[in-house]
Amino acid sequence: MKRKATINDVAREAGVSKGLVSFALNDRPGVSTETRDRILTVARELDYQPSVSARSLSTRSSYAVGLVIARDPDILGADPFFPSFIAGVERALLTEGQALVLSVVGDDEHEAAAYQRLAADARVDGVFLTDLRHDDPRIPLLQRLGMPAVTLGHPETSGSEPADAPYPAVSLDDTPGVVAAVQHLIDLGHRRIAHVIGPRRMLHATRRNAAFVDTLRAAGLPTDLVVETDFTAAQGASATEHLLDLADRPTAIVFGNDPMAIAAIGVAHERGLRLPDDLSITGFDDSELARFVYPSLTSVRTDPLLWGEAAARTLLRLTTTGHADDVDLEPARVITRASTGPVRA
């Protein structure tokens, strides 16, 4: 196999200095059209591809972005959000010659370490901040590290300033989806509705629960049935057990993700309950499986693929131009299926 052509090869072949080749390839002014064309032709002939590592060293940027996922592998496997999100990211990176560096860590401690390593090694030019938390420690951490980032959704505006968010936010508003799901249940006649949410420290869990509570309250209904979980199917199942054991048990349960809702269907069946007659269930994220379980699962559809793509585009814009505007995607909406129905007379 021939050695890869370097910028020197191109320069020699084109009869110019390598500095000029660099100028021509990055189309910067100061190169005559004629010479530029000749250089580009030679580069094409030699199948010249600039060396990423040389360029990284010289420009101090890595032409890659990072994603750190802090979730237990088990949850990760069950939850289709990240794979789709990553596929979307990839779609945006592909055309830009950028790469995605992925880090999967079990807990928060390793999470901080992962960001620090990414920064220390200058592996990436920017990162995605998913699963935002309250007073998210990653934001000051990243600022200290001088690492550009894009947040999925708006972080808490801790200060009084509304515009003190240090990073552009790419948001997919999930509250309309939650509101629609809850309203759907209310319209079906449900009065005792429970909410099984993800970890409270995650912003979206509390935000969705706020939407849940608001909607119930507006309808004059009780809002006391909220159970926090870690997003695993296991905890979704035990939360369901708990709720069904209550004296004044709910007739409908809203779940924070599909795996938990599917586990709940299992629990209900196990108890001989009929769905949706005895219990209505809704999921979140509308994974592929939602259409195929029995009864098919009413779920709130977000679009992780699109979200990933938009987030990646925004991050690239930020790292290359130094600025990127917030992006708002189409809000989540409920997809009604067979797991929700009128409350039994």
Place this chain on the structure above:
Amino acid sequence: MKRKATINDVAREAGVSKGLVSFALNDRPGVSTETRDRILTVARELDYQPSVSARSLSTRSSYAVGLVIARDPDILGADPFFPSFIAGVERALLTEGQALVLSVVGDDEHEAAAYQRLAADARVDGVFLTDLRHDDPRIPLLQRLGMPAVTLGHPETSGSEPADAPYPAVSLDDTPGVVAAVQHLIDLGHRRIAHVIGPRRMLHATRRNAAFVDTLRAAGLPTDLVVETDFTAAQGASATEHLLDLADRPTAIVFGNDPMAIAAIGVAHERGLRLPDDLSITGFDDSELARFVYPSLTSVRTDPLLWGEAAARTLLRLTTTGHADDVDLEPARVITRASTGPVRA
């Protein structure tokens, strides 16, 4: 924020040349113990971290490994194999200062391009080869690119030579799992057993089907019920529909992954069948959800986490030492749950 310390800073501070610092840090001979200690101390004091890009440029290696996944995002999301596998990979990379570069592509065409980009940009020192195919085109491609790799499972030995596999294989034998699952069904009295497999071009699909067929044949049972799918829940569902519509329909179905099996449970319920009385079902990979669907799913357990870890270790050994032995992990075994039962009298 202070600028990061470079090797020059360490050299100056320790009063030696930067070449010697390099020697000391990579503990190579030719540095006196005394000097070495002094250099290491200074390095620690300055919190010196070698620059990955500088080192990459100089050594022509990137200290990262690559994973290219060619699956439709939807399937990816439903199938918990890759997230767990990646988590395992990560666990092995963490301690070695290596990073994982991930590429998710939709189809084979983009897949080849992804490998080529990884190689052309020298982004990674080696890659994982998952979902091996018949006459896998990626093997000659990677050889042409001079890219080290580790295969998950043994590739087809196309030639007569048994040891012509160009890459070390990290294998988790799935046939014992399949055999056990099928035997389990036979023991329960099933005589018409179907197999819903993944894409035939994938080696593991045909290998598992061979195990399936062999086991049935050994018991003198018919082996005609095999349906090929793309691993999606959707095709799992339609395969089930098809099988149940047959005049001489199976009493048990073995599925190639859990999402398809779960979709099959949905279809069966939809038709008013009772599980496992009217139909027994087994899955594959034993995802978290398997325990929580109703009835809980008998599945074949592999260990993607462990697999990922072993594969990563092997790949690192290969890229650093130039050689790595094959690794054989604990074979897959069947986990019996409630979705399989005696055939109805």
Place this chain on the structure above:
DNA sequence: AGATTCTCCTAAACCGGTTCAGACCACGGG
């Protein structure tokens, strides 16, 4: 015509490591 400006280009420094040839020194042997 001479000074100024502009365009196009070259040479060299630089990014931060690795590696190699050879300098320097102490030591033991002849």
Place this chain on the structure above:
DNA sequence: CCCGTGGTCTGAACCGGTTTAGGAGAATCT
């Protein structure tokens, strides 16, 4: 006393790009 020899260290080249200072020559201005 001189000469290898071995251990320790320096200096410089090198990896392959980017960037800056400045030079040559043509065009424009005065």
